[in-house]
Amino acid sequence: MQSYVQIENASMVFSTKKGKFTALTGIDLNVEQGEFIALIGHSGCGKSTLLNLVAGLLDATDGVLLLANKEIKGPGPERGVVFQNHSLLPWLTAFENVYLAVEKVFGGSETRAQLKARTTAALELVGLTHATGKLPGEISGGMKQRVGIARALAMEPKVLLMDEPFGALDALTRAHLQDELMKIVAATKSTVIMVTHDVDEAVLLSDRIVMMTNGPAATIGEILTVDLPRLRDRLQLAHDPKYHALRSQVLEFLYSRQMRPKEAA
Amino acid sequence: MSAINATPENLSEILSGEDVALTSKIPAATARRTPYFETESGKRFIEGTLNLFKNAIPPLLGMLLFVALWALVANSGGQIPGPSETWTAAVELFSDPFYDNGPNDQGIGWNILHSLYRVGIGFGLAAAVGIPLGFMIGRFDFLNRMLSPVISILRPVSPLAWLPIGLLILQKAEPASIWVIFISSIWPMVLNTAAGVQRIPQDYMNVARVLNLSEFKVFTKILFPAVLPYVLTGVRLAIGVAWLVIVAAEMLTGGVGIGFWVWDEWNNLNVAHIIIAIFVVGIVGLLLEQLLMLIAKRFSYD
Numbered sequence: 001m002q003s004y005v006q007i008e009n010a011s012m013v014f015s016t017k018k019g020k021f022t023a024l025t026g027i028d029l030n031v032e033q034g035e036f037i038a039l040i041g042h043s044g045c046g047k048s049t050l051l052n053l054v055a056g057l058l059d060a061t062d063g064v065l066l067l068a069n070k071e072i073k074g075p076g077p078e079r080g081v082v083f084q085n086h087s088l089l090p091w092l093t094a095f096e097n098v099y100l101a102v103e104k105v106f107g108g109s110e111t112r113a114q115l116k117a118r119t120t121a122a123l124e125l126v127g128l129t130h131a132t133g134k135l136p137g138e139i140s141g142g143m144k145q146r147v148g149i150a151r152a153l154a155m156e157p158k159v160l161l162m163d164e165p166f167g168a169l170d171a172l173t174r175a176h177l178q179d180e181l182m183k184i185v186a187a188t189k190s191t192v193i194m195v196t197h198d199v200d201e202a203v204l205l206s207d208r209i210v211m212m213t214n215g216p217a218a219t220i221g222e223i224l225t226v227d228l229p230r231l232r233d234r235l236q237l238a239h240d241p242k243y244h245a246l247r248s249q250v251l252e253f254l255y256s257r258q259m260r261p262k263e264a265a
Numbered sequence: 266m267s268a269i270n271a272t273p274e275n276l277s278e279i280l281s282g283e284d285v286a287l288t289s290k291i292p293a294a295t296a297r298r299t300p301y302f303e304t305e306s307g308k309r310f311i312e313g314t315l316n317l318f319k320n321a322i323p324p325l326l327g328m329l330l331f332v333a334l335w336a337l338v339a340n341s342g343g344q345i346p347g348p349s350e351t352w353t354a355a356v357e358l359f360s361d362p363f364y365d366n367g368p369n370d371q372g373i374g375w376n377i378l379h380s381l382y383r384v385g386i387g388f389g390l391a392a393a394v395g396i397p398l399g400f401m402i403g404r405f406d407f408l409n410r411m412l413s414p415v416i417s418i419l420r421p422v423s424p425l426a427w428l429p430i431g432l433l434i435l436q437k438a439e440p441a442s443i444w445v446i447f448i449s450s451i452w453p454m455v456l457n458t459a460a461g462v463q464r465i466p467q468d469y470m471n472v473a474r475v476l477n478l479s480e481f482k483v484f485t486k487i488l489f490p491a492v493l494p495y496v497l498t499g500v501r502l503a504i505g506v507a508w509l510v511i512v513a514a515e516m517l518t519g520g521v522g523i524g525f526w527v528w529d530e531w532n533n534l535n536v537a538h539i540i541i542a543i544f545v546v547g548i549v550g551l552l553l554e555q556l557l558m559l560i561a562k563r564f565s566y567d
Contacts, residue, residue: 057471075474087468091490100486104476155476 003030004191005054005159010063012049022217023049027063029210029220031159036185036192038202040250041212041221042258047195048084048163050212054193055081055161067158077105080157082165086144088136094147095132098122098154105155122154123147125184142173149181153188160185162194166201175234178204186231199250203243204232211253222253346537354537355544369529371521373541377549380511380522383439387446388507394447395454395503396496400488402455403462416452424449424510428517438518445514446507453502461495462488490564497561504557508550 012024023046031037039047052058053065056075065072067079075081088097099119106115123132126146136144145165152160165181166174178201185192185205196202202209206226213221226246228237237243301307332348339347346354362374402409427448431441469491473483515524523542530538 055475057474075471075477077476079475081471081475083468083471085468087472089469089472089487089490092486100478100482101476104478104482 004033004035004068005029005031005193006064006066007050007054008064008066010050010053010060010065012046012053012058013061023215024053024219025217026219029223031191031193033191034189035208036206037194038206038209039193039195039212040197040199040202040209040254041218042214042254043197045212045215046218047212051161051163051193051195054159055079057081077101077155078158080152080155080160082145082148082152082160082162084163084165084167086136086141086148088144088147088151090136093133093135094123094128094139094143094150095119097136097147098151101151102154118154122150125153126150126180140173142169142177145169145177146180149177149184153184153190158191160190160192162192164195164197167197174198174201179234181205182231199247199254202250203228203246204234204237209246209250211250211258214258221258224249224253344536346540351537351540355541358538358541368521373523373526373545376521376523376526377545379520380515380524381549383443383515383522384446384504384507384511387443388450388504390443391447391451391503391507392454392500395451395499396458399455399458399496399499400462400492403459403492409459416455419448420452420456424506425513425517428514432518438520442511442514442518442520442522446510449510450503450507453506454496454499457495457499457502458492461492464495465491493564494561497557497564501554501557501561504553505550508546508553512546 007027007029010024010027011022014021014023027050029037039050041047049058053060054067054072056072056079059074072079088094089100092100099115102115102118102122106118110118120129120132123129126149128143128146128150131139131143131147136147139147145168149162149165152162166177169177182205184190194205203226209224209226210220211222211224212218224246228240228243228246302311336347339345339350358373362372364372365375402412424445427445428441431444432438435441435444465488469487473487478486511522512524512527515522516528519525519528523546527539527542530536530542
């Protein structure tokens with residue numbers, strides 16, 4: 001069986017004022033349907049670039065990217081993106097932000113009432129029924145991020161792409177949203193690729209952790225399979241030796257083998 | 266020196282008047298009921314009043330100093346009328362602002378309205394051309410690089426330098442002064458709109474790209490609301506420029522208007538009226554600016 005997302009020998013070269021900059025090289029990755037992939041690495045290792053290639057926001061300089069056997073050409077609503085800094089439109093309410101996406105994807109085939117029901121359902125899924133009429137400026141950072149997730153989920157994307165979705169949040173809010181995300185992914189059976197720099201988050205959420213080498217010319221260093229049973233509970237995992245073993249494997253990769261030269265000095 | 270003394274006396278009267286009111290009310294409340302000024306709303310009233318005074322004192326002091334300086338200059342000889350003299354003239358002038366004794370002798374109200382009318386037309390045309398132009402310059406880099414040298418040369422030109430060209434082409438004074446308003450108030454709107462379009466956060470455009478929004482949706486849902494605050498800044502700057510320029514333009518072109526009125530009063534050697542005109546121009550300009558600030562606040566999302 002073919003993989004759902006296929007990345008074959010992808011590379012990304014940026015033309016800058018100082019000349020060519022190779023961000024990614026020789027990326028090979030296959031993602032199965034329903035799989036949760038975490039991309040982890042030091043900052044500047046090109047993990048966001050890789051995500052943007054799958055999103056279609058960037059075009060690979062070389063190599064092939066396929067989604068369900070079709071080549072990825074430019075961005076599209078079948079790949080829902082949750083941006084690092086929520087990227088909600090500040091002049092639209094939470095409801096309108098989600099509705100904009102819903103209308104685009106389903107507007108051709110469904111009535112307005114159905115579209116509204118979809119929007120309401122998406123906001124309910126992330127627990128924001130009470131804040132649908134609020135502008136982004138009127139709600140907390142965690143709530144904004146949840147609206148962003150609702151917007152991506154409401155499009156019923158084939159793949160959900162998340163770029164450090166909880167990076168800007170405090171630890172408690174982050175833990176709460178991670179738990180919610182686990183439930184939502186279990187319920188919707190979504191395929192997810194998530195960029196993160198948080199080792200615990202990667203181990204907790206993903207089926208496989210893709211660890212990237214340092215840039216420039218970053219590539220995939222190692223892929224770790226997280227064979228912890230679902231649904232996972234963060235309190236139980238805290239006492240699980242397997243969890244700690246996986247966690248230290250990631251830490252080992254990041255801080256021993258891929259220690260950044262600057263930080264080592 | 267009457268004027269200089271009048272205002273501080275008034276002020277102290279107001280202040281002491283308030284004191285009297287406070288002290289007289291407190292004993293008036295009976296012992297059984299909580300005195301008004303010890304209740305929540307009473308305390309809030311006192312606090313509010315105090316805050317009002319605290320906020321009002323610096324600007325009042327500034328105005329007072331200004332009037333005092335003016336009185337000093339007026340009193341040290343010369344032909345500048347003092348504050349009280351000007352006040353008397355102003356009261357007379359504004360008692361009948363809309364009289365009409367032919368084209369060269371109309372009430373101050375008519376003059377202000379005529380000036381506002383010219384500014385409205387010239388500024389409106391400038392907005393109608395400048396804002397869309399700004400959008401296009403911001404959206405298309407080619408257009409930006411094509412027009413920026415031309416704009417760079419034309420923008421610093423003194424507004425009145427455009428008047429002869431206007432008179433030559435349009436043949437009449439009225440459209441020529443509108444033309445001057447147009448050409449001098451268009452630049453802030455073009456440049457600010459273009460800057461706003463160029464500074465739209467990449468995040469918003471990424472959202473548009475991921476959702477595959479149509480050009481129409483991109484414009485109505487993202488481009489326009491994102492740029493609106495910049496447009497309004499441009500509009501605010503432009504209305505200020507337009508109001509600055511109209512006085513000078515009307516001095517040269519004549520007709521009914523506040524600028525011409527200033528020049529006419531100079532020919533009549535009525536200096537008090539000129540000073541009144543200066544205040545009128547200042548206050549109308551301030552009001553226009555405040556009005557646009559109010560609109561701009563409505564569309565701010567931060």
